Amino acid sequence: MKLRELVNPHIRDLEPYKPGKPIEELERELGIRDSVKLASNECPLGPSTLALESMYAAAEELNRYPEDSCHYLRAELAQALDVAPERLVFAAGSDGILEILAKCFLGPGDEAVFPWPSFAMYPIVTQGAGAVPVTVPLDSELRVDIGALLEAVTDRTRLLFLANPNNPTGTSIGRGAFRALLDALPERVVVVADEAYLEYVRRSDFPETLQDMRGRRTLVALRTFSKIYGLAGLRVGYGVGDPELIGYLARARQPFNVSSLAQAAARGALRDREHVRRVRDLTHKGLSQLEAGLQALGLSFAESDANFLLVDIGQDATALYDALLRQGVITRSMAGFGLSNHLRVTAGLPEENERFLAAMARELRR
Ligand SMILES: Cc1ncc(COP(=O)(O)O)c(C=O)c1O
Numbered sequence: 001m002k003l004r005e006l007v008n009p010h011i012r013d014l015e016p017y018k019p020g021k022p023i024e025e026l027e028r029e030l031g032i033r034d035s036v037k038l039a040s041n042e043c044p045l046g047p048s049t050l051a052l053e054s055m056y057a058a059a060e061e062l063n064r065y066p067e068d069s070c071h072y073l074r075a076e077l078a079q080a081l082d083v084a085p086e087r088l089v090f091a092a093g094s095d096g097i098l099e100i101l102a103k104c105f106l107g108p109g110d111e112a113v114f115p116w117p118s119f120a121m122y123p124i125v126t127q128g129a130g131a132v133p134v135t136v137p138l139d140s141e142l143r144v145d146i147g148a149l150l151e152a153v154t155d156r157t158r159l160l161f162l163a164n165p166n167n168p169t170g171t172s173i174g175r176g177a178f179r180a181l182l183d184a185l186p187e188r189v190v191v192v193a194d195e196a197y198l199e200y201v202r203r204s205d206f207p208e209t210l211q212d213m214r215g216r217r218t219l220v221a222l223r224t225f226s227k228i229y230g231l232a233g234l235r236v237g238y239g240v241g242d243p244e245l246i247g248y249l250a251r252a253r254q255p256f257n258v259s260s261l262a263q264a265a266a267r268g269a270l271r272d273r274e275h276v277r278r279v280r281d282l283t284h285k286g287l288s289q290l291e292a293g294l295q296a297l298g299l300s301f302a303e304s305d306a307n308f309l310l311v312d313i314g315q316d317a318t319a320l321y322d323a324l325l326r327q328g329v330i331t332r333s334m335a336g337f338g339l340s341n342h343l344r345v346t347a348g349l350p351e352e353n354e355r356f357l358a359a360m361a362r363e364l365r366r
Helices: 021-031 047-058 071-081 092-107 121-128 146-151 176-185 241-254 260-271 274-294 318-326 351-366
Strands: 088-091 109-114 134-137 156-161 190-194 217-225 238-242 308-312 342-346
Touching: 021 318, 047 121, 047 260, 071 088, 071 260, 088 092, 088 134, 088 241, 092 156, 092 190, 092 217, 092 238, 109 121, 121 134, 134 146, 146 176, 146 274, 176 190, 190 274, 190 308, 217 241, 260 274, 274 351, 318 342, 318 351
Parallel strands: 109 134, 109 156, 156 190, 190 217
Antiparallel strands: 088 238, 217 238, 308 342
């Protein structure tokens, strides 16, 4: 008996998600220390003290199952976002919501449309549901091409994933383009506006998705506590949308899908507005530092509204990625995204950005 023949074909052929290289793994492999990780768009300042205190207090009750509906987190977040509590659904990261969306709306023969390159989980959750990923190339400036996205929609399209700002490019679309997309798309297509990097956005005309859903019942905004709130290790994300649609997503989720520690930390993080401001300021300064340093090296990058830059190395970047690793600087290789001349680098602490720029300068001089 061949085990692989027992597995659903769409799972058997799935390309697993490739995470950024963990610091511990690099240091173990190379026998080095003091590495910096600028590979996973994480928050370099760490979590807020309020989040940690709230989590430690919750740890006393770890013998109990978590609050299944995220009752208190839901109430506090609903107030912070100025939306009704029944418009929220929670999961272990926005990845968790992506899986639930695929489970609810995709089946064999269905299509999910999304720009490419974009977030690596879109093809994975689509294929995982037995559906077909339909990728739409970005334009020559690595921006989402709204016209091309609309052209890719067919009778079989059930979901449209739109990361805004987009990962790995950092580029974003403004209010006008977003409205044009929503207005032109048939309502039967569920639009997933993935706003994981919303809090870093610098442009002033960014869509106000929660306040301006254009009466569309088939629109879900995704948000996360993994990025600016610095809680990636705990896994909390959420979706916001029409209460009926959110109700279906809630049916499809697992019970207790957000741990009690994660709920408590998210509530603490939400209260610490000052920490969020600090992370945003630090990130914007970090981006400016990286942009100036890269320009001095003669390198170009896409205009970013997120906490990272996609850097054009002008030639195959594989050797550079490896060389940076050997210097203890972890960036993200873009080879798997069809961007083999690029590297993605997350804005870190000033000294981490400096390490990256100095290592780049050394390698490019060779
Ligand atoms: C566009 C986008 N969406 C979703 C996620 C997943 O975030 P989470 O940690 O909430 O699962 C990421 C993570 O990098 C992302 O870049």
